[in-house]
Amino acid sequence: DAKTTQPTSMDCAEGRAANLPCNHSTISGNEYVYWYRQIHSQGPQYIIHGLKNNETNEMASLIITEDRKSSTLILPHATLRDTAVYYCIVRVAVDSSYKLIFGSGTRLLVRP
């Protein structure tokens, strides 16, 4: 089962910041938080990941709370092309490898 819970849907205005929350209260100390997004009928696209510290790249910022029980993905200036389903995932270690268990995700609609 997925270790994350997210709101089913959100919307924001084009050009504004989109803040997508995620709860992962059972996360273990060495488990990473990953964010992917999926545009209709395409494969998921990697956005960002983090362990403890806040992270930023050209696509987004990831804010992780100090207790690591929740995080927020921030798209600083949302565009219409950011409309997608956003998945927050806790990467689970299995033997010598890892698994990504997808939850239901948040459907983000960016309004003109």
Add this chain to the structure above:
Amino acid sequence: GAVVSQHPSWVICKSGTSVKIECRSLDFQATTMFWYRQFPKQSLMLMATSNEGSKATYEQGVEKDKFLINHASLTLSTLTVTSAHPEDSSFYICSAGLAVGWDTQYFGPGTRLTVL
């Protein structure tokens, strides 16, 4: 970098036939590849983890004789849906992790399978 391709992008087949889907990492080597299935309006469901040169590890409830996985090289994994039935119609997606110090899975574009 880190591009994953799938072939074919879509396929229609008759019930009872077998269908092979290829997943390739184009610009990196992947010791581990993953296969997912996604039904309409649902999330991705992990089917199996495929390691180069060894047998795949299937998730609970996934029939290994139904979904044959072969990972013969560091850049290619194949999923064969044997004796396909209409309920196997779905969007099949693969992902790959870098062989060295991998920390991210990169996903292919997906293959839409329709079984008539």
